[in-house]
Amino acid sequence: MAEFAELELLLKEATDRIKQALHTEELEAAITGYLGRKGELTGQLRKIATLPKEQKKDFGQRVNQIKDTLTALAEARREQLAEAEKAARLQAEAVDVTLPGRLYRTGHTHIMFDTIFKVKEVFAGMGYEIVEGPEIEYYKYNFEVLNYPPEHPAMDEQMSFYINDERLLRTQTTAYQGRQIPLHTIPMKVCTVGKCYRRENVDATHGHTFHQVDCFCIDKGISMADLKGTLQEFATQMFGQSVDVRFRPDFFPFVEPGAEIAISCVLCGGKGCNVCKGSGWLELGGAGMIHENILKSMDIDPNVYSGFAFGLGIERTPMLQRGIKDLRLFTENDLRFLRQL
Ligand SMILES: [Zn+2]
Structure with missing residues (x-):
């Protein structure tokens, strides 16, 4: 069908x-x-x-x-x-969990930041209060309060960056002392680390911008021995056991007596090399007993109390530790340099 x-x-x-x-x-x-x-x-x-x-x-x-x-x-x-x-x-x-992830570049801290952190750590460990001071500072705090005589060459316009008649970029972190001393009671141990500015002809070892640590200590019976012991401890923690500290008489308006601080060359051990120019010593900064004029101006009786103060350049530390020959590298932000550290 x-x-x-x-x-x-x-x-x-x-x-x-x-x-x-x-x-x-x-x-x-x-x-x-x-x-x-x-x-x-x-x-x-x-x-x-x-x-x-x-x-x-x-x-x-x-x-x-x-x-x-x-x-x-x-x-x-x-x-x-x-x-x-x-x-x-x-x-x-489906999500493929076996695919490699995307890498984020996180970068790292700047070598100067690391050094400053270490310096602060050392002084905080010795009982210092770490404070900040302004980088644009009054002429009064940068010079007058620190007992500078009127004719001192550091006050020359040619040596500093003035903002106006009253203000300039601080030439030394020591400028914070006049601000800090009245804020503290004795005994006082205070420390600051920061940038300073000077009108320099820039070269491998001179910069217009550099860093300093400045410390002061005021109490009864403070002497040069305390100062030297403090600096020796600092040098040991930064550079190692074998480093010696040397004092030589020097003049700074805010201390009396004043001393230039040097450490034995960490590269040649004091024998003499290119870096220490054959002397076996490396200058780090200045120190001394706080001038009695300053104590008096702060209403501290110099017959009862005494104090020491010192200021050290910071750049030298990473230069010695890392063999860096030119301090301009610290502020030029050249990644080829920074990535090596
Ligand atoms: Zn040397």
Whole structure:
């Protein structure tokens, strides 16, 4: 019978299309095409009216069987495709945790910062209070309070950066003493570390900007021995056990007696080399007993109390420790230099 043969052909065609559907959309289109209200199989049912009476029942049963078969097939394929599509979606959305991360360049502290930190650590360890002073300072604190005689060459405009008649960039951290002494009660041990500025002809060993540590200590019975012991302890902690400290008489308006501080050359051990210019000693700064004029001006009785003060350049320390020959490198921010440290 041609009608029955057509049904079987339809079954085979539909079975293939359902089994071969590659994704849900294609499957649903096939299902609608065969089993939908206007689908091909549904269309076959209308033929029943044209068939001879004895075939009507068989034909109708066969159509329903095929409908059931295809419905079951479609359901199975629908589940398969849904699972495959879910797996594909998960894979597409997956995060690959084996990919290497992005590296962030964090940089590091500047060598001067490290040195300043170490200096502060040493003096804080000896009981000094670490304070800050302004870099733009009054002439009064930078010079007058520190007992500078009117004709002192450091006060010359040619030697300093003046902001106006009253203010200049401090030429020494010692300027903080006039601010700090009135703020403290005896005994006092105070320390500051910071930038200073002088109008210098810049070369490998002279800069317009440099760093100093300045400390002072006021109490009963303070002597040069305390000063020397403090500086020896500082030198030992910074440069090692074998370093000696040397005092030689020198003049600074704010101390009496005054001394130039030198340490034995850390490179040649005192034998003499290029860095110490054959002398075996390296100058670090100035020191002495606080001048009685200053104590008096701060309402401290010099017959009862005494104190010492010293100021040291900082740049020399990393230069010696790291073999850096030119101090301009500290302020030029050249990454080729900074990355080496
Ligand atoms: Zn030397």
